[in-house]
Amino acid sequence: xxxxxxxxxxxxxxxxxxxxxxxxxxxxxxxxxxxxxxxxxxxxxxxxxxxxxxxxxxxxxxxxxxxxxxxxxxxxxxxxxxxxxxxxxxxxxxxxxxxxxxxxxxxxxxxxxxxxxxxxxxxxxxxxxxxxxxxxxxxxxxxxxxxxxxxxxxxxxxxxxxxxxxxxxxxxxxxxxxxxxxxxxxxxxxxxxxxxxxxxxxxxxxxxxxxxxxxxxxxxxxxxxxxxxxxxxxxxxxxxxxxxxxxxxxxxxxxxxxxxxxxxxxxxxxxxxxxxxxxxxxxxxxx
Amino acid sequence: xxxxxxxxxxxxxxxxxxxxxxxxxxxxxxxxxxxxxxxxxxxxxxxxxxxxxxxxxxxxxxxxxxxxxxxxxxxxxxxxxxxxxxxxxxxxxxxxxxxxxxxxxxxxxxxxxxxxxxxxxxxxxxxxxxxxxxxxxxxxxxxxxxxxxxxxxxxxxxxxxxxxxxxxxxxxxxxxxxxxxxxxxxxxxxxxxxxxxxxxxxxxxxxxxxxxxxxxxxxxxxxxxxxxxxxxxxxxxxxxxxxxxxxxxxxxxxxxxxxxxxxxxxxxxxxxxxxxx
Numbered sequence: 001x002x003x004x005x006x007x008x009x010x011x012x013x014x015x016x017x018x019x020x021x022x023x024x025x026x027x028x029x030x031x032x033x034x035x036x037x038x039x040x041x042x043x044x045x046x047x048x049x050x051x052x053x054x055x056x057x058x059x060x061x062x063x064x065x066x067x068x069x070x071x072x073x074x075x076x077x078x079x080x081x082x083x084x085x086x087x088x089x090x091x092x093x094x095x096x097x098x099x100x101x102x103x104x105x106x107x108x109x110x111x112x113x114x115x116x117x118x119x120x121x122x123x124x125x126x127x128x129x130x131x132x133x134x135x136x137x138x139x140x141x142x143x144x145x146x147x148x149x150x151x152x153x154x155x156x157x158x159x160x161x162x163x164x165x166x167x168x169x170x171x172x173x174x175x176x177x178x179x180x181x182x183x184x185x186x187x188x189x190x191x192x193x194x195x196x197x198x199x200x201x202x203x204x205x206x207x208x209x210x211x212x213x214x215x216x217x218x219x220x221x222x223x224x225x226x227x228x229x230x231x232x233x234x235x236x237x238x239x240x241x242x243x244x245x246x247x248x249x250x251x252x253x254x255x256x257x258x259x260x261x262x263x264x265x266x267x268x269x270x271x272x273x274x275x276x277x278x279x280x281x282x283x284x285x286x287x
Numbered sequence: 288x289x290x291x292x293x294x295x296x297x298x299x300x301x302x303x304x305x306x307x308x309x310x311x312x313x314x315x316x317x318x319x320x321x322x323x324x325x326x327x328x329x330x331x332x333x334x335x336x337x338x339x340x341x342x343x344x345x346x347x348x349x350x351x352x353x354x355x356x357x358x359x360x361x362x363x364x365x366x367x368x369x370x371x372x373x374x375x376x377x378x379x380x381x382x383x384x385x386x387x388x389x390x391x392x393x394x395x396x397x398x399x400x401x402x403x404x405x406x407x408x409x410x411x412x413x414x415x416x417x418x419x420x421x422x423x424x425x426x427x428x429x430x431x432x433x434x435x436x437x438x439x440x441x442x443x444x445x446x447x448x449x450x451x452x453x454x455x456x457x458x459x460x461x462x463x464x465x466x467x468x469x470x471x472x473x474x475x476x477x478x479x480x481x482x483x484x485x486x487x488x489x490x491x492x493x494x495x496x497x498x499x500x501x502x503x504x505x506x507x508x509x510x511x512x513x514x515x516x517x518x519x520x521x522x523x524x525x526x527x528x529x530x531x532x533x534x535x536x537x538x539x540x541x542x543x544x545x546x547x548x549x550x551x552x553x554x555x556x557x558x559x560x561x562x563x564x
Contacts (some may be wrong), residue, residue, distance in 0.1 A: 007404060010401050010404050025423070125322060135414070140526065140533075143522075144343055144344070147343060147524075246419075255419075262412075
């Protein structure tokens with residue numbers, strides 16, 4: 001709570017900068033309009049005009065807010081113009097990709113921790129795989145899978161998976177190696193089998209690392225999905241809204257899609273955080 | 288098919304053997320190399336054995352050929368996207384974030400307000416801003432640089448602010464007993480203490496920069512650039528060329544990352560994480 005006031009101040013400053021930016025960027029157009037109608041704009045008129053254009057270069061915050069309100073609350077959920085409909089399309093792909101990615105990441109991490117050969121040969125490539133700008137190849141993956149006959153859901157989920165497995169692998173390897181040698185020796189003196197050692201020592205101690213990396217992974221998965229939606233011809237999803245908006249110069253639509261994506265990201269991260277809190281509490285790590 | 292399987296088994300066996308040899312610095316290098324070559328050979332053989340059409344997955348040899356025969360085009364794309372777009376945006380974004388964090392560090396109020404917001408914004412799909420920037424700054428490299436700058440700004444800001452707060456209480460007190468001016472405290476204590484964090488931010492931004500520059504080109508670009516090349520060649524199903532561009536991107540990304548890592552090693556040689564290599 002102590003940091004609430006500073007956060008709100010920063011947010012207020014950002015919105016203020018945004019309004020000022022809207023005036024600055026839209027002024028040119030407003031002046032042109034006024035000139036055409038032989039009017040001279042006073043400062044207050046100018047500001048009012050820049051904040052209420054149909055296709056502004058930078059829409060003012062309240063315009064975006066109205067657009068979001070109209071497309072979420074006032075539209076039917078099944079409507080193609082509803083932001084909730086597009087958000088749901090994006091969310092379902094994100095979750096699928098995240099699920100696959102997290103599973104793959106954990107499996108890889110277990111392999112890396114238990115097999116030295118895998119550690120030495122796979123780990124460098126896991127890291128190298130991230131220097132390839134996967135987002136940049138997203139359109140290719142989509143087109144190629146499309147020509148094989150896979151459409152819509154799966155190709156996007158594959159991109160999201162690729163983006164989300166990496167943080168999980170790295171975090172989980174760190175976590176599974178977190179128990180000290182002393183603790184591992186203790187398990188040995190208790191004559192614990194390898195499986196017992198894994199379930200009762202390594203897995204619990206890896207959980208904090210796992211959840212930290214899951215939060216990163218879920219955000220990455222969302223970014224992957226949004227980018228994956230771009231080349232599908234702007235059918236459905238927040239990424240498609242972005243692309244359609246940029247084709248038709250509907251800046252308000254772009255910004256509302258951006259905010260939809262931001263809200264989705266926040267929702268997902270908070271959800272993972274909530275699960276983390278419940279799990280750690282039940283395991284007795286409660287803070 | 289059988290040859291592919293045999294090579295897979297052979298490569299695996301070699302790696303298991305290698306893993307047993309400990310303490311040799313070459314085995315640490317050889318294992319990933321063997322794994323990588325096994326993968327490449329496997330890819331080549333499988334594509335040829337199963338007659339996969341080149342429009343779906345070209346074999347590595349075809350990609351190499353496309354790479355070698357299109358060097359001038361690829362070089363022009365590289366300059367347009369990487370040098371003009373990614374690198375300038377990277378420098379602007381990271382530089383601005385660095386200066387901003389110096390200011391933020393002076394005020395506890397700002398630190399408490401900006402860190403959570405910055406952390407949150409860093410997790411957002413900022414790349415979605417690309418169409419907006421293309422609209423503002425035109426199709427040239429300027430819009431790409433702007434996207435990259437904004438993408439790099441927040442991760443860099445958060446890391447640097449955290450780093451500047453990393454100096455011990457004791458050490459800061461010591462600086463005060465020495466009657467050090469704020470500038471002296473900054474250059475002699477805070478910046479060195481922050482440099483591992485700063486370099487971490489710089490490293491994260493290297494991959495972001497390349498991604499941002501390429502994806503921004505999907506929303507509009509002049510008739511060259513890596514993103515432009517990928518999207519047009521995908522349209523023509525010339526996938527060997529696309530993979531050649533990806534090869535360039537991977538090389539550029541890895542080199543960029545490597546250079547920053549080398550800089551880090553030179554600048555923070557004293558830090559525990561750099562020892563024992």
